[in-house]
Amino acid sequence: MYGFIVLYEMQTDFLLSALDGIEQKDAQKRLDTRANHIAWITGSVVHSRYFLAKSFGIDLPSVTDELFAGNKGIIDDATYPLLADFIKDWKEISPRLQEALTTATDEKLDEKLVIPGMEITLFEMIGFSSYREANCIGQVALWRRLLGYPGMNYR
Template sequence: MKITPTSSRMYGFMVLYEMHTDFLLRALAGIDQKDAQKRLETKANHIAWITGSVIHSRYFLAKSFSISLPSVTDELFENNKGIMDDANYPPLVDLIKDWQEITPLLQEVLTTATDEKLEEKFVMPEMEITLFDMIGFSSYREANCIGQIALWRRLLGYPGMNYM
């Protein structure tokens, strides 16, 4: 699909957005729900938490564009909550459903964002950056999280992630 964002600054991010959209689904392909919350006797974030965190981030970013929808990640990830040992995270199928719901909506507003919109302030606790910078951070973080899930696949005995 040819991407033609309103702001030329967004071109690279939109290419990555489409890649990450597909790669997350590929990273999760075939993962059994019972394995999604395994931590292998470590304190590492498990697949369900990592996936929920990435999805919650897309919903959070969408709010900057006046898209406010409920997600199965709302309570478990609000205020950047870390992983909780006793929490039961949503099934991967529900997380994927939310991913597929928010993705085209956010893609549309990111593609049509003007330079003026991208320069709006994005305020977080103890930090203020531009919306453009937040989009950049989100893109970096999505790639990082997908890589973590790909590693978990191997640690849990699944075949490596298929990129094609």
């Protein structure tokens, strides 16, 4: 778990760095592609942390509850929440989930999660979530450049 905790801490900061300075007017731009935009990518990552937190009994509301329920993909004509609202939720859930991850017992990590089409352990879900967060943060960092913003700062 130590490795996952280190990644979790880095990715908590990296998402904020990737979003730094992005104007709301650019958050839903897709540049004539079918690619997921920054608002969807960000909301999806935030929603994933809230989903994972529920496995530890942390059940808080999020601006992602409706648009991302059931792992919905991007909705073409939807208006997604403000980046500021996603950031607020990110800052709300991240320390609580980090505490849960840090204090998780082996028994807790071995619990089975049933997800449509598969059954995995909580530990495996943490590993997948860590990988996916890094991937999504990289996508936001790429969008920064495509939209004319300076590169992401890995402070």
